[in-house]
Amino acid sequence: MNKNVALAITGFALIAVTYGMARFSWGIMLPDIRQAVPFSPQTAGLIAACSYAAYCLSVFFASLLTARFGPRLPALLAALTAAGGLIILAFAPSPLLLAVGLFIAGLSSGLASPSLAGAVSAGVKAERQTQVNTIINAGTSGGIILSVPVLFFVPGGWRIACVIFALLALASLVPVWRYLPATGGEGEQALRWRALIRKPGMVRLSVIALVSGIASAAWWSFGPELLQRHTGLNSATTNVLWLLSGGAGVAAVFTSSLASRIGVRGVYRGSQLFMAASLIALSLSQGFAWWLVPVVAMSGAGYVILSGVLLVQGARVAQPSPAAGVSIAFLMLAVGQIIGSVAFGLLYGMVGAAGALLLFSGLSLSMLAVMPDAEHRA
16 A cells, blocks of 8 residues: 555544544533433533643643654554543543543544654655645544444444444554554654744744634534534434534545645635634524534534644644644644633523624634734745
């Protein structure tokens, strides 16, 4: 198998289990989990924030591990923490243990992205790196697409689904060990964080990631909950719409081709508009209507495409330390999601879903005034 193809497939699979299953499956499982282990919307926000807090912790160290030990070790740790956290979730009897399981599972995604960015930088020619990175990043949607039928059709509900997700995470160890390099590329350097922040475009990219992370938490932490309790849909319809949301995110594989036609800034503007418009439409929804299909599709596609822009730009502006650049961009995205999860849970309980959604949509709209530094070349 061509090494670029093998790396892209391996990375896609690892992102699918760490992001799509270990992290974002929480949203689709939340209504059923709250029936089995009752807790308030405010507690739901705090539990969801545990995943993002873990992400912040692991992404902070991921680039250092990648620079010192190569991409393979942090990628293996990503698969193991995903499996461990999911197993704890599967048997958790209380909100506290749910939070512990989600925290451990959340470590996996923070370890995965920087290590894969380092692997791409080390093993793929420069002109192909953006394409391979965007394919890998679309693994989030692949994981969501697979998680929905597992939750919907497999007997045993969300607890058995978590066991299946854990087994898939363990299965990803095989291609990670085989296709990811054990040592980093010669160009990968363990630069200091202060030096990275001073690089042109990094502060701007960090602001975009932070505010966008806050806005994205409304959908990714509470989407199925909102569809059922605010919009009034049943669980089957909610599952189908969540599947469509994840499926739409697969469009992120075309980010590289689209950017070559309309530019990185054009792709970025489109992703922010998708995120904002979907939240506004969701705030106005009552019962099922045909336009909910494009609404949830925009939610999924907007976020995954935006994360692809952050990944590519973070790797680009931080040369010769692409893994560290991705770490900073995704760290700020996760910090935003911590703030967003807690804030949305509080607003949801205080002013209701519609008001909270409209406020969060304004955050995405405000980011249209802040463009990534697409012209920078290291």
